[in-house]
Amino acid sequence: MLVQILNLTWKELLQLARDRFLVLFLILAPTLQLVLLANNTARGIVDLPAAVLDLDQSALSRDLVLALDNSEEMQVRFFPPDRGHLLALLDAGDAQVGIVIPPGFSRAFFAGNDPAQIQALVDGSNVIVGANARQVIESVANQLLFRRLRHTPLPDMGGVEVRTSALFNPAFDFQWFGIPSMVAFITYQVALVVAATGFVREKELGTLEQLLITPLRRLELIIGKALPAILVGLFNFLLLLAVQRLGFGVPLRGDLGLLIAVAALFVVAIVGQGTLISVFTQTQQQAVLLVFLVAILEVTISGYLLPVESMPLVMRGLAQVSALQHFMAIMRAVALRGADLAMIQGHVLAIFIFALAAGGIAWRGFTRAL
Amino acid sequence: MIDSPAPAGPAIIVAGLTKRFGHFTAVDAIDFSVQRGEIFGFLGPNGSGKTTTIRMLLGLLPPTAGAAHVLGIDVARRAGQIARRVGYMSQHFSLYPDLTVAENLDFYGRAYGLRGRTLRRRRQEALARVGLEAQRRQITASLPGGWRQRLALAAAILHEPALIFLDEPTAGVDPVSRRSFWRLLYDLAAEQTTLFVTTHYMDEAEQCHRLAFIHNGRLIAEGAPGQIKQTRMAGQVLEIRCEQPQAAMAALRQAGLADVALYGRRIHAIAPDLDRRLPELSALLAPAGLRGMQIIPPSLEDVFIANVQ
Numbered sequence: 201m202l203v204q205i206l207n208l209t210w211k212e213l214l215q216l217a218r219d220r221f222l223v224l225f226l227i228l229a230p231t232l233q234l235v236l237l238a239n240n241t242a243r244g245i246v247d248l249p250a251a252v253l254d255l256d257q258s259a260l261s262r263d264l265v266l267a268l269d270n271s272e273e274m275q276v277r278f279f280p281p282d283r284g285h286l287l288a289l290l291d292a293g294d295a296q297v298g299i300v301i302p303p304g305f306s307r308a309f310f311a312g313n314d315p316a317q318i319q320a321l322v323d324g325s326n327v328i329v330g331a332n333a334r335q336v337i338e339s340v341a342n343q344l345l346f347r348r349l350r351h352t353p354l355p356d357m358g359g360v361e362v363r364t365s366a367l368f369n370p371a372f373d374f375q376w377f378g379i380p381s382m383v384a385f386i387t388y389q390v391a392l393v394v395a396a397t398g399f400v401r402e403k404e405l406g407t408l409e410q411l412l413i414t415p416l417r418r419l420e421l422i423i424g425k426a427l428p429a430i431l432v433g434l435f436n437f438l439l440l441l442a443v444q445r446l447g448f449g450v451p452l453r454g455d456l457g458l459l460i461a462v463a464a465l466f467v468v469a470i471v472g473q474g475t476l477i478s479v480f481t482q483t484q485q486q487a488v489l490l491v492f493l494v495a496i497l498e499v500t501i502s503g504y505l506l507p508v509e510s511m512p513l514v515m516r517g518l519a520q521v522s523a524l525q526h527f528m529a530i531m532r533a534v535a536l537r538g539a540d541l542a543m544i545q546g547h548v549l550a551i552f553i554f555a556l557a558a559g560g561i562a563w564r565g566f567t568r569a570l
Numbered sequence: 571m572i573d574s575p576a577p578a579g580p581a582i583i584v585a586g587l588t589k590r591f592g593h594f595t596a597v598d599a600i601d602f603s604v605q606r607g608e609i610f611g612f613l614g615p616n617g618s619g620k621t622t623t624i625r626m627l628l629g630l631l632p633p634t635a636g637a638a639h640v641l642g643i644d645v646a647r648r649a650g651q652i653a654r655r656v657g658y659m660s661q662h663f664s665l666y667p668d669l670t671v672a673e674n675l676d677f678y679g680r681a682y683g684l685r686g687r688t689l690r691r692r693r694q695e696a697l698a699r700v701g702l703e704a705q706r707r708q709i710t711a712s713l714p715g716g717w718r719q720r721l722a723l724a725a726a727i728l729h730e731p732a733l734i735f736l737d738e739p740t741a742g743v744d745p746v747s748r749r750s751f752w753r754l755l756y757d758l759a760a761e762q763t764t765l766f767v768t769t770h771y772m773d774e775a776e777q778c779h780r781l782a783f784i785h786n787g788r789l790i791a792e793g794a795p796g797q798i799k800q801t802r803m804a805g806q807v808l809e810i811r812c813e814q815p816q817a818a819m820a821a822l823r824q825a826g827l828a829d830v831a832l833y834g835r836r837i838h839a840i841a842p843d844l845d846r847r848l849p850e851l852s853a854l855l856a857p858a859g860l861r862g863m864q865i866i867p868p869s870l871e872d873v874f875i876a877n878v879q
Contacts, residue, residue, distance in 0.1 A: 406662035413628050414681040415654040 258306035324369030391433030395474025453538030472558030586636030611778030716747025813859025
């Protein structure tokens, strides 16, 4: 019996070694996975864009702003003239945290007794970033202020208290943050796998050759194959969106039509990516393995597991070319922040470019390889 | 759909057709022509260049050199126009197993530009011709092998092409189904459809009007089956029956007869002037229990093997 088992095992290993693609995959995929995940684990947030409204204008408040800007976690990019402008910056997603230092902050601090208050407005549509930001501000402020106090100690110090309001998601509900991302990710997976197995299935069946000698044009063929995948992906998205709204009670504050239009563009981009996989593989097994690899990559760089804001710089660069990352951002912005087209146009443009690139490469590969 | 200009003359004319892949020459300057309404058999061992030739004639592969005209269309310059005018049945069954018989035909019919009533009529005609009317709602995957071949033929003739390429259409099909499949091909040929067929079955090759042999990319024989058997055989075929075929074959080889092969329990030896060496051979084979021997007309298989070796 053992001989037979080993005989079979040997045969399997021989077959495995002969499939160059699979060998490459088995070496490359786990390595890549580990490198990506290892490089992307919990560094905390870095250079979070902040807007500061300093109504105190004291030496102490200016020191505080400087200290925040000097911290690794935060970068003070904006000094809006008033509260309205501050909120606008947060709405657009340009700033992810807004800090308001109230008048009399310095006086309250040196008076002692009660803690001096500052207000932090964080973007509640991204819970992880929001929670992190609050901690950062508090620790930076207290460190700085106690360092100053070593020179002039006062009795009954109250320290600094950060009052946080989470915009867009007042209850700081993790589901509000997590579910739109999940919807985006599931839509991504479905569209990718349907498109990726499309042509390769015809290759395996031998029907592709038959199709190529019919009068069907190549463009008709590629669009005819892509369209069903696009419809399936879009239908899936609508279904999930309904569950998100009705099942989980996540609000939809932006325009539904806008969200569907952008989702359609996103699905087209992903079907382009899937078609690319389909054109360059020979079997459905290869295609599915590649989808698996690409999906892992996307999970890592899209901010699905860890917010983009906490990624090392290289990974943040990679995230910029991830259509999924942009779509997740759009989902959160439109659903929770009620963003309009102007506020998400950068993300939409990125997805559009991605769609063009993936479609273009797939088309070239298709006309060359077949 | 535009009708073909129906130019007179042969259905296929091939002159010096060559295909190279890097340093490998798959098809090496072949010449032949196929007349209209003819069943033309294209034979050769696996890897000899048959499928490459068909792919060039279909306009799927550009030739490296030489010329080919299919129904008067230049393969090199107007490759895209060939597809709609010819039918093609590939080596592998190439319909969708998860669609029904009728759905498969409808899909291919529409791909060839058939619509509405015309499509329905052609589909009915094709189903009637191949005898699958009763199976039209059946899922294709559930059809037995022989029926699938007939369905593939139905798909290839939907748009009434004047020329059909059939690449090993009966591979792996039982003899009864093969016979009935060939009857369908005769009917088509009788209606002036030209059939270009590759096969490994010599009984099928015998049924073709004309044959061409290709080996290592070169055409080594062309003509009617009878003509090829007469002219392409350098020698006579001696059929030998004996008790111990293995011993007899060894003895024959020692006597300098290189071309010796076993067919069931009979031996075929091929060499020139065997009729004059009969007494000598009967003495030689006596220890192996010779039962009898006679000169027989060569079969196509003999010719094929003699020419390929």
